[in-house]
Amino acid sequence: MKGYLQEIGELTSWLKSFQLHQIPQTDNTKADYLARSARLLVNYSTRNITVRTLVKNLPESNVMTIQVETYWRKPLLGYQERSILPADENKASHLKHRAARFVVLNGTLYKRSFLDSLL
Numbered sequence: 001m002k003g004y005l006q007e008i009g010e011l012t013s014w015l016k017s018f019q020l021h022q023i024p025q026t027d028n029t030k031a032d033y034l035a036r037s038a039r040l041l042v043n044y045s046t047r048n049i050t051v052r053t054l055v056k057n058l059p060e061s062n063v064m065t066i067q068v069e070t071y072w073r074k075p076l077l078g079y080q081e082r083s084i085l086p087a088d089e090n091k092a093s094h095l096k097h098r099a100a101r102f103v104v105l106n107g108t109l110y111k112r113s114f115l116d117s118l119l
Contacts, residue, residue, distance in 0.1 A: 073109055080104040 005020075012018040023031075034051065078084035079099045085092040103110050 076102055077104060077109055080109070 008018075008020070037051070075084075075086065075095055076099050079095055080102065081104055085095060101112055103112060
């Protein structure tokens with residue numbers, strides 16, 4: 001390491017200022033890979049080293065797509081936007097009480113919190 005520092009001192013003597021920071025070995029893995037690759041070169045006159053990052057291919061899997069409509073929102077949106085109520089009085093009453101906890105803004109249903117902010 002002292003030899004390297006002497007060489008750096010000679011090369012940087014013409015600079016106004018120079019700082020050297022030591023990087024912990026755990027943070028220097030990319031440089032280690034590059035140094036190992038450079039050691040394996042037969043022709044040292046070559047200056048270009050190509051570094052490729054290989055990504056492990058995952059096996060393909062069969063996937064079945066299921067589309068589920070959010071049915072619980074439809075009655076709330078219908079009541080909030082168009083005042084549509086179910087024919088059954090109990091269901092209509094339940095929907096009115098439940099709809100009081102929601103608000104529709106620009107076609108999107110939001111739930112009101114306890115402090116009246118939108119969730």
